[in-house]
Amino acid sequence: MITSTSNAQIKELAKLQKKSRLRDEKGIFLVEGPRMTEEIPAERIEKVYASESFAKKNKEFLEKLQAPVELLTDTVFAYVSDTKTPQGILAIVKRLNYTMNDLMQVKNQKAPHLVVLDNLQxxxxxxxIFRTAEAAGVTGILLSKDCVDVYNPKVIRSTMGAVFRMPFLYVEDLPEKIKELQKESIKTYAAHLRGENAYDEEDYTTGCAFLIGNEGNGLRDEVADCADCLIRIPMEGEAESLNAAVAAAVLMFEAGRQRRKK
Amino acid sequence: MITSTSNAQIKELAKLQKKSRLRDEKGIFLVEGPRMTEEIPAERIEKVYASESFAKKNKEFLEKLQAPVELLTDTVFAYVSDTKTPQGILAIVKRLNYTMNDLMQVKNQKAPHLVVLDNLQxxxxxxxIFRTAEAAGVTGILLSKDCVDVYNPKVIRSTMGAVFRMPFLYVEDLPEKIKELQKESIKTYAAHLRGENAYDEEDYTTGCAFLIGNEGNGLRDEVADCADCLIRIPMEGEAESLNAAVAAAVLMFEAGRQRRKK
Structure with a gap:
């Protein structure tokens, strides 16, 4: 058991928590808490750190992970944890580098169903969006380079595990990538306040991609202009827009609904 | 201009920020930031507090509010603000006490469309949910007594103004209230993992209410048991559940979609 914060491994772990660039270099990310840890595919866990008191109460849980476990005193664990109330377990997880092929992989003979995020913050x-996408049958998520980092601890927590299963790819040039999708017969739909057609008047049973923009500003013009079709989610009252994750959910589940009916 | 934090009005305002019970007693709530302030119906603003530098840059904005404005030095404003980076404007707003009649008020000859929240935290x-509900044409929101406070500053911000327009009511006994709805010919649907029918196989064009449960535990049995119908949102992948606001959005917009088609 590691009892000191000056232990070399602990120093390294503390650095990994603080420096996203170091995590990038090593091709790993950190996951905290038992609920998220049990969602990690076994072959992707590099190492697990558990606090003394967590390990005492959760022997079976730790064995089930089939991963190397290092024990830390509760004080040392609190030192390396990212959260105010540490849950006593933290894992180092290997990243996967997905390709466009992974994002287009269809299950149950359905067509690709993509979500494209422009500067989501x-x-x-x-x-x-990751969590909802998995449930709605999305095959992959494309992100502009300036979107928030998928490996941000708060993102990981909100995915409820979908981050381990949903293929995604950051792209340098989103308009360029959208054109590539179109060449692959993926029809691209931009959720836009100026959209002419209501979202439920389009057919999403063939290959489709939904373009979702930034929380405050929506889609950038150069991205919206690439879309095959601007669609609008009809809104009542004085509401001017929807939360980005809600707009994405309404579209993804409309596609899911149509594909089940087919 | 108020220049000291020991000013009686400032002391009172600081108390209002800290003590939700005091806000309850006075029947008011606090709203910060220009974006939310401009959404407040003029007749409900009791008073506006602006920082010196905000007032200098936003003369027209303040005049447009048609409300009594008190100026504070930037330091005093920072003292009464609830946020780390104060935006320089804060309003005291009168609460409205809605009745069941308000929640059932239909527009455009449509039937009532309610959302019922059980222990949302x-x-x-x-x-x-407030923001989405307004856009989806929901007529009112019922909340169990143990839901988070609608007047919590973070709730208010996330409504993007819908809190000023969406009728809502906290109820002591949710199962009792659900029975009352049923007597009024409102069909009640519980979003439930054990639901038999897919959500898009039901008809929501007549009076309907969607029951949404707690983030971690879903609907309490005694609430779900009251529903006329348990519905399920079909999910793919290994996803076990949806975020509560996303589940609510999918249902509310399905009702909106059906009602537009009718």
Whole structure:
């Protein structure tokens, strides 16, 4: 058991918590809490750190993970934890580098169903979109380079585990990538306040991609202009827009609904 | 201009920020930031407090509010603000006491469309549900007594103004209230993992209410048991549940979609 914060491994772990660039370099990310840890595919866990009191109460849980476990005193664990009330377990997880092929992988003979995020900034929104996307049968998520980091701890928590299963890819040039999708017969729909057609008047049973913009400003013009079709979610009252994760959910589940009916 | 934090009005305002019970007693709530302030119906603003530098830059904005404005030095404003980076404007707003009649008020000859929240705890979720509900044409929101406070500053912010327009009511006994709805020919649907029918197989064009449960535990049995119908949102992948605000959004917009088609 590690009892000191000056232990070399602990120093390294503390650095990993603080420096996202170091996590990028090592191709890993950190996951905290038992609920998220049990969602990690076994082959992707590099190492698990558990506090003394967590380990005492959760022997079976730790064995089930089939991963190397290092024990820390509660004080040392609190030192490396990212949260105010540490839950006593933290895992180092290998990243996967997805390709466009992974994002287009269809199950049950359905067509690709993509979500494209332009400059999304709120970690809770991004995590919720991952969680919703998995449930709605989305095959992959594309993100502009300036979206919030998927490996941000708050994003990871909000995905409720979908981050381990949903293929995603950051792209340098979103308009360019949208054109590539179109060449692959993926029809691209931009959720836009100026959209002419209501979202439920389009057919999403063939390959489709939904373009979702930034929380405050919506889609950038150069991205919206690439879309095959601007769609609008009809709104009543004085509401001017929807939360980005909610707008994405309404569209993804409309596609899911149509595909079940087919 | 008020220049000291020992000013009687400032002391009172600081108390109002800290003590929700005092806000309850006075029948008011506090709203911060220009974006939310401009959404407040003029007749409900009791008073506006603006920082010196905000007032200098936003003369027209303050005049447009048609409300009594008190100026504070920036330091005094920072003292009474609830946020880390104060935006320089804060309003005291009168609460409205809604009745069941307000929640059932239909527009455009449509039937009542209610959302019923059981022990919802996350302020961001509650605010997002208000915002989405307004856009989806919901007529009113019922909340169990143990839901998070609608007047929590984080809830208010996430509503993006819908809190000023969406009728809502906290109820002591949710199962009792659900029975009352049923007597009024409102069909009640519980979003439930054990639901038999997919949500898009039901008809929501007549009076309907969607029952949404707590983030971690879903609907309490005694509430779900009252529903006329348990519905399920079909999910793919390994997703076990949806975020509460997302589940509510999918249902509310399905009702909106059906009502537009009718």
């Amino acid at each position: 709120d970690p809770g929104n991004l995590g919720t | 996350d302020p961001g979720n509650l605010g997002t």
